[in-house]
Amino acid sequence: MIATIAYLLAVVLCASRGVLEYLIGKDAAYLIQVGGIVGLLVWYISPTAIAAYFREEGRLSFGLLVGMVFSVGLSVVATLAVTDQLGLAYLFVFIFTLFIYFYTISNYQKRFVRPRVAYVGLVLFALIEAGVALAQQQNVFPLDLPGSTYGFDNLRAPALTGSYLHYPLFVAIAASLCGVDYLVRKNVLSGLACAVLSFAIFSALSRSGMLIILGTFGLAFLQGPIQFITRNAKLIIVTVFATMALMIFGVAISSQNDSVVNVGTERMMGATDLESDGNDGRTEAWEKAKSLAVPANLITGTYFGLVTNSAPDPVKQEFGIVESSVLQQILNIGLMGAIFYFGVLISVTKLASKESRISLCIWAALFQTSFYQSIEVIPFVFILMTLPVFDYVDGPRRDSA
Secondary structure, eight states, X not given: OHHHHHHHHHHHXXXXXXXXXXXXXXHHHHHHHHHHHHHHHGGGOOHHHHHHHHHHTOHHHHHHHHHHHHHHHXXXXXXXXXXXXXXXXXXXXXXXXXXXXXXXXXXXXXXXXXXHHHHHHHHHHHHHHHHHHHHHHTTOSSSOOSOOOSSGGGOSXXXXXXXXXXXXHHHHHHHXXXXXXXXXXXXXXXXXXXXXXXXXXXXXXXXXXXXXXXXXXXXXXXXXXXXXXXXXXXXXXXXXXXXXXXXXXXXXXXXXXXXXXXXXXXXXXXXXXXXXTTHHHHHHHHHHHXXXXXXXXGTSOSOTTTSSTTSOHHHHHHHOOOSOHHHHHHHHHHHXXXXXXXXXXXXXXXGXXXXXXXXXXXXXXXXXTTTSOOTTOHHHHXXXXXXXGGOOSSOSOXXXX
C-alpha cells in the first residue's frame, strides 16, 4: 500500500506545479516537481526486474531503447557541430521518460501498485483538477494560478498544473482511462467521471484533449464495430443527443456572447479546418519544420534541444517550435531516432493486458502527438508512461524477479 500512496503522491506533484509556482516561482517549482517524483518512485525501480523483462519478454523493446539512446548521443554531437548550440533541458526530458519507463517495467514485473486504489485516486484528483479549472474560468477560485492564455475570456484556465496546455492533457488521459474502464466493467461511476472530465476538456477549448478522448473511443469502435454498438447502444444514443444539443445550443447563442459552449463548439467544429483559428498557426509551424529539415535529419537530428518549448526564448525565436511531436523529434534526434523513440513509447502497450484495453488510451495519446507538441510535458509523459499500473486484469505476477 505504501508503494501505491507513493505513486499517487507523484501524481499530485505531476499535476499541481501551478500551486508551487504561485508560491515559490517557476524554476523552483519545476525542480521540486520533478525531484519529488523521482524521490518518491526511485525506490521501486528494480534492476533485476528490468533485466528479467528485457531478457524474457522485451527484447525488441530493449533494441528500440538502445537505438534511441544511441540516436540521442549522435544528435547531441551533430547539433554541436552544425549549430554550436545545445539544449540540455531537452536531454533531461529523455532521462525523465526513461526513468518512468523503468518504473513501469518494474511494476509490471512485481505489481507493487494496487491498480484499483491507484485508479480511484487518479480519478478523484483529475476531478479536483477539473473543478479548479472550471472555478478559475468563472473567476471564483480564490487563487489566481499562473499559466492562462490570452483571449477567450480566461476559458483556457491552467487549473493546478500551472499551464493551460498541460491541464487538458492530464485530464484527457484520465478521462480516456475512465472511458475504457466503463467499456470493460460497465462501471457507471467511471462513465460519469468520463463525462464530467470530457466536458472539462471541452470547456478548456482543448483540441488535443478532445482528440485523446475521441481517439480512445474511436479505436474501441474499430476493434469490433458490431460488438461496440451492441454493447454500448445506450452510451452511443446519449452521446449523440448530448453532442447535437450542445452544438445546436452553441450555434443558437453564437451571436450573443463568447461563452464556453459557444467558443468550445466553434473550436470543435473547426478542428479539421486547417484555416481555422489556432490551426492556421499550426500549419505555418509545420512549414517552418520543413524549411529547417536537412538531409542529415534522416540519420541524425541537428537541432537537439533547439526546436522545443523547453528552449530559452532567444533560441525559440531563432528556430521556432513546430507544433507536432513527430516533427519535433525528427528535427531534434533525426528520423531514425524518432522511430526508435516512438517505438519505445508504443512498447508501453506491451505492459498492459488486452483485457484491460488500457492500450487504447496509450495509442490515442500517441496519435494526438502527431498534431500537437506534448511529449515534453511532464504530466503527459508521466501519466502516459504509467498507464499500465492501472491494469487490474492479470493480478500479481508469479515471477517477482
